Amino acid sequence: MIYGWIIGGLTALDLGIKSVVEGQEDGTFPRELPNSRGMIKLHKNHNSGFPFGFLKERPELVKVVPLMVISAMAGALCSLLQGKGKTAQKLGLSIIIGGALSNLYDRLVRGYVVDYFSIEWNRLKKVVFNLGDMFVFLGSAVIVAEQVVLSLAETAGKVRKK
Template sequence: MLYIGIIGILAALDLFIKQSIEQQNDDDFPKELKESGGKILLYKNHNPGFSFGYLKEHPELVSMIPLAVASFIGGMLACLLRSKGKTAEKLSLSIALGGAVSNLYDRLVRHYVVDYFSIQYGKLKKVVFNLGDFFIFLGAGLIIIIETVRAFKVR
């Protein structure tokens, strides 16, 4: 139940922020996130495609591919939940799935993903994303680290 709770909390947090952004006037953006010293800007972007609007002309693919991927990750987690241990893997998949669920909700209900912040550093200035994207990236990164460590342990 812990991992299902993590998925729900992370998805709810991102969806709460997205709803807050959606309720604000478009003309109020971009704006600086308070206490970030100008390092983080808030935006109100609607992305009907994948990253950078890729495939936005094919909304059925943009909805169905993430649904398939989230289902696969959920299936992997369900299989892992049956076994003892593998806490790091379970946590990593839960984090990634929390982000995926939030973005999938956007794609299926809003027909676009709400992206809302940008880190003002180097090339990252051009990228606007949301916490769901960050959770997906973090979960995937953790899995890569776990599997890399495991591969070196075996040798």
């Protein structure tokens, strides 16, 4: 149950921010996020493709591929929910799905994804994100971190047995 709330909450948070950004005048962007000491800039970008506009000339693929991937992840999460444990995998998938659903909604309803902030540091200055993107990254990091910890624990266990 908690994983459904995580998915819904993260999706709603990102869609809410996107709605606020969309309601503002284009001429007010880009601008510095208050209290960010210049580290975060707000934007109002519309991306009709995958990251960096990849495949924007193929809108049907840009809609169908994420739908298939999210469906597969949701199926994996449902499978994991049948058993106990694997909390990090369940949490990671929930975070990923929450972010991905927000961007899928944009693609299906708006025809583009709303990206609205950049981190003003090195090469990241050139990339405009949204929270959905960050949730996909964070959820992936949770799953990878869990796998690293399990691998290290397994390796340590083999070393002790010798």
